[in-house]
Amino acid sequence: MDPRARSVGGYVRILAIIVTITFAFRATNSMLSPTMSLIAKDMGFSASEIGVLALAFMGSTFISSAFINARLRSRRRRAFFMAASWAYSLVFPFFYFAGPLTIWVLAALGGFSLGFVMPNLMTAAGGVGRDRRSVERALALYTLALSASLMISPSLEGAILRVFTLRQAFLLFEPIALLVGALSPLLPFPEEGPARGAPPARGILRSPGFAVAFLNQLAYQIPFAFIVTFSSIYAVQRFSATNSLAILLYVAFYTASFATRLALTARPPENLPALMILAAAATLVGLITAWAAPSAALYAVALAILGIPHGLTYTLSMISLSRAFDMKTRNAANSYFSSTMMLIGAFLPAALGALADFVGLRGALLALVLPVAGVFAATLALARRLPVLSGTHDR
Numbered sequence: 001m002d003p004r005a006r007s008v009g010g011y012v013r014i015l016a017i018i019v020t021i022t023f024a025f026r027a028t029n030s031m032l033s034p035t036m037s038l039i040a041k042d043m044g045f046s047a048s049e050i051g052v053l054a055l056a057f058m059g060s061t062f063i064s065s066a067f068i069n070a071r072l073r074s075r076r077r078r079a080f081f082m083a084a085s086w087a088y089s090l091v092f093p094f095f096y097f098a099g100p101l102t103i104w105v106l107a108a109l110g111g112f113s114l115g116f117v118m119p120n121l122m123t124a125a126g127g128v129g130r131d132r133r134s135v136e137r138a139l140a141l142y143t144l145a146l147s148a149s150l151m152i153s154p155s156l157e158g159a160i161l162r163v164f165t166l167r168q169a170f171l172l173f174e175p176i177a178l179l180v181g182a183l184s185p186l187l188p189f190p191e192e193g194p195a196r197g198a199p200p201a202r203g204i205l206r207s208p209g210f211a212v213a214f215l216n217q218l219a220y221q222i223p224f225a226f227i228v229t230f231s232s233i234y235a236v237q238r239f240s241a242t243n244s245l246a247i248l249l250y251v252a253f254y255t256a257s258f259a260t261r262l263a264l265t266a267r268p269p270e271n272l273p274a275l276m277i278l279a280a281a282a283t284l285v286g287l288i289t290a291w292a293a294p295s296a297a298l299y300a301v302a303l304a305i306l307g308i309p310h311g312l313t314y315t316l317s318m319i320s321l322s323r324a325f326d327m328k329t330r331n332a333a334n335s336y337f338s339s340t341m342m343l344i345g346a347f348l349p350a351a352l353g354a355l356a357d358f359v360g361l362r363g364a365l366l367a368l369v370l371p372v373a374g375v376f377a378a379t380l381a382l383a384r385r386l387p388v389l390s391g392t393h394d395r
Helices: 008-042 047-067 074-097 102-126 132-160 166-186 201-205 208-239 243-248 250-266 272-292 296-324 327-367 369-383
Strands: none
Touching: 008 047, 008 074, 008 102, 008 132, 008 166, 008 208, 008 243, 008 250, 047 102, 047 208, 047 327, 074 102, 074 166, 102 132, 102 296, 102 327, 132 166, 132 243, 132 250, 132 296, 201 327, 208 243, 208 250, 208 272, 208 296, 208 327, 208 369, 243 250, 250 296, 272 296, 272 327, 272 369, 296 327, 327 369
16 A cells, blocks of 8 residues: 555545546547547548557557566556656647558557556556555546546547547647646555565466456457447448537447446445446447447437446456455556456457458447357356455455
8 A cells, every 4th residue: 555545635635646647548548549540531441440550559558568567566667657658648749640651650659658557547546545445445436537537538529529620639638648747756656565576477367356357348348349449430320420429429428437437436336246247238238229229319328328337347347356466466467457458459449340341330239249248147157256256255
């Protein structure tokens, strides 16, 4: 635990720093991928090429998170984190000048910096608090900040695109992105004890607690990859939505996610498998509704339904990791979790893009139902075997 967080005032101050950086980071990061996709579409990229562009973005995140950040001790991680935060903050204006070649470089650079920012925010949030309940409330508040930024960001960008172009939107989001670099020196880095080298990856990756967090997030990563990369394009193609409306539709999705995470912050969950069942049901209902929606209004309803599991799954995975790993191994667990999710997330848009080229975006939506159901079933089967996740055993 960070020594500054031992008092109530210290706990609140540290949470305020984490929440502010998280909000600025996610508000800008959430507009990057869909807006980059729309710019690529205007350049003449096919669905498959847009998917590969997303692969360059998220694949570079995997490299920095799994092969660098996970192996660093606290002091060196802090230095890398601050450098990456500034790199992330300063990349946005260059998208204004992006061409068919330079957009690939910018996507890779932006993604590489994310591999240092994301897991360290997770670890900082999981290291604040004096007991399990205060730690899990901090994690829920961290994910609430994510949802708040995700709810506000498309609203802001939708308003911006009524007046400005897609490229100009990156310039107007730059002041928010700068907060990430400016505040990075204030982020707490919990002490990890005497240096003994990096925790072995094999032990972490084979842990049942890691497997539950991984599978739980994977089940939602599949539809989320579609939503982030192709939802705006789907709205334009199927419902003849404007670019502004296509971005504004994300508000329904992120508002539902925010409300879900607000509830988890107010009352940290005890029985995680029960909420995983709710996430599974909402995901399947949302996918089918999105496929069947005859109008943009009903599609917004489907996105709102899909926002509920978005609010649940990531929070539940974070809490699962905090219960399964102590502070000595939590950074490595968080880094491997982020990097594996990013690796899968990197290939998913490319795979979905190839599928969409073959069956169309609407057909790709329906095709997600079976794999999502299968992964959720595997998650629940494993989660029910771990007493710590159901609240019947306290670490």
